[in-house]
Amino acid sequence: LSYPGNSSNRHTLHSYCTMIHLLCTHQMLIEAKSLIQVVVSRKGKDSASDVFEAILETKGTQRSDFYVFSGLMIAYLESGFVRDAVQCFRLTKQHKIRVPFDTCRKVLEHLMEFRYFKLVWDFYKEVLECGYPASLYFFNILMQRFCKEGEMRLAQSVFDAITKWGLRPSVVSFNTLINGYIKLGDLDEGFRLKSAMHASGAQPDVYTYSILINGLCKEGKLDEANELFNEMLDNGLVPNGVTFTTLIHGHCKNEKVDLAMEIYKQMLSQGLSPDLITYNTLIYGLCKKGELKQVHDLIDEMIMNGLKPDKISYTTLIDGSCKEGDLEIALELRNKMIQESIRLDDVAYTALISCLCREGRASDAEKMLREMLSVGLKPDNGTYTMIINEFCKKRDSKTASKLLREMQRDGPLPGVVT
Template structure:
């Protein structure tokens, strides 16, 4: 019995020995390599892994390794980046898609996006090929639906919104799969950034028709789109629809509506939304630095720097310190108002608070300095930028070329542009070249050899004149009263097959009107009418030319015709008429024109105020001038201190002299 049992056991062992012997006698080479890589990879023995012959690496082996180490993505990434990349191994679409699934499942989204980017940009796969690869390699153990959202996100990041939409559509129609609302939000956001508001609403309505439930980010996109079209009331309606649907707004929702109101000039509505943020959000949302910046920016655009500073003070009281963006907004506001010292004082305050002025602040100040002719201080600020390692951007380059040119440093501007070309930093929109050409042409007749040399140098660098270039030259020549030269450029433009645009025609009309050739300007306007190119600027230029050349009847007939045509009369037209009436008419005539102006829905502006009050000061009593002033204020004219002082300064001085004389007599 014992021997029998022993014999049976021995037989079983022999059978097992034969089985294993057979297994190792003909091993699968990929299995051996796979197990070897797994052992070395777990121990991160990179030197041993580098010794693997490239011929032993296959895509099937890579897919097995990815699956094996799906919970240790850092190891498989290390193998991919440190071993495969150095062997010039070319992974297949399926192996990379499997790797993308693992990255998404482990929440390594940046790595997944990087691999999708490589497939599309470096390896030449189309978006639909990548989609098929991700679909075919989908595995419930290692995959997540977010992988398709990631493909859409990469397409939108490459500004390829058509491909992103094709992915969404293909998944829905061909594969019966619905991407998440987050993918739709990403796609809609990119459509909106492409300035296609109508396209955004079309795709948004399509998304809603599929039964998607909008979230706060979807609603925010809709609010932003409506604000871009100045449909603020509709945006507020969407906000209340959001609340009604149980979706709580965030601070971005409020910031977009407040910014939209401020950009439309409706500061009262912006402030109302700002004050009621807490009530409208049931206490969940409070203003942040962006909210305050929207309000401050609105007041800065209106020139109301006192209120802007009050809002900034309120911001500090709430515990939010002004950041660089806030200071940049205030600096720009002061510079718009011509308060250079206050703007530079803000820069010093920034530095005291350990805030480094950014490129926006520097650009604003340097531009203002050049505009005021202070090239020395502008150079000092440029040197600060260089010392603090703030790189120049395209706006800095434009400011430099424009600033140097307008202040007479044409050679320096040309040299700087030449340096930009050598570094391949010139703008592709030809703005710098057209700026140089404009100031070269305006530099005068005596510098024709230098102008020709500079123009030849610009053209020799490959610059070809376009319609903007010709328009720039014609406008500059007309402003220099060099009409014959302007006509020569015009004829050259026609010979090259380029059609003049409205701006070019208006420049010629303006030049003719100012050079006692108003009859020729009239002929030009008649030709423009035949081409359908006349606008209110053309007619205002001719109107002003008639008055300048003492052709009053022609001017009045033209003005009547402009009124009859409808839509071709604006505040500039009335300002031209008022300027003539103020010089040759009575105060009652002025009032009659003003009444007609307001009755036709044209609001007076600060120029109207300066014309009326400035001329009335020379002819009328203080009471009559004050009556005009009060009437303008009632009609909603915004006045600045300089306009008021220039209008009433003479009366103030006269009153002071009378008081001084009375005190002497006493």
């Protein structure tokens, strides 16, 4: 054992397997594991059948099945030979040898990691057919992963198999599948499952309604989203922050900011504290509508509630202020961002440059361009063109030509308008 690489004392596969059995029988499991790893590394990929056969042939009267075959499967997994581990399991099944479920679980995890999704489900079915107890928790985990990867056919197969194995789908089972379909934009299937929930005796919860409301909002079906929200209230369910924020986002996206503000007030009346996402959504909606006073009131309220404006808050407000022609407020916000060590992005810089150009402040616009370049951001064709146009208006062809040459040298390439 001490000299596995010594050519004068080279062991055969069978001698290794005999030693593995002896070590396991004497509870020397760490040493047995090391020896199994040596065998797997030497035999390599696609060796499961040969190694398994050698282990069987050298078993004799030793009672070491439990450890050896489980250890062999894990050694193949740790070497990255996942299909060999699966082959080992199938061979144990043929020879009526039972390995711990924990070993099977590790195989499933590795198959997931390698994204062998169909093989994951096929392997789990094989495991169940060997008499291992079915677990609703495990069914839900598989569905959740399949849904996350957009593998809805497999997720549906897992869901359909729950009852086959004597279990009942839980609210979590339904919600997982509904969420998967809604993410892919399949509202019909989402609502079909909601009806199936009622039929099975499982009651939709806050999460169920939030998923479906989100799906309706994404499709712009706000009236139906509001109806579902009211149904949720009628059923005695208390919406959470996610539900309210989803509706607020839907209304802001569809330029129904007044309704979004009503829902926001309703949220406050329920004693819920809006988070930064909720506030930023409202800031975006109000800025788009040009309601800058309301935005500033909202930011004051947000600060009073212990939240600080972030990059999204500031950038949205700079863009909104610039579009409304309020350059001084926009520049103040830029200064606040710098003071708070929040980096401006290309949206903020482009908005400020555009506003400075509209005010005829070509030199300041160029300074802002230089600042933008100094932080590693690349202005686009439109940004350069705005500044060049402003210098041309002032008959400063020298600076305009310099900027044009800069574009030609560093990009972006000047367009027809430039």
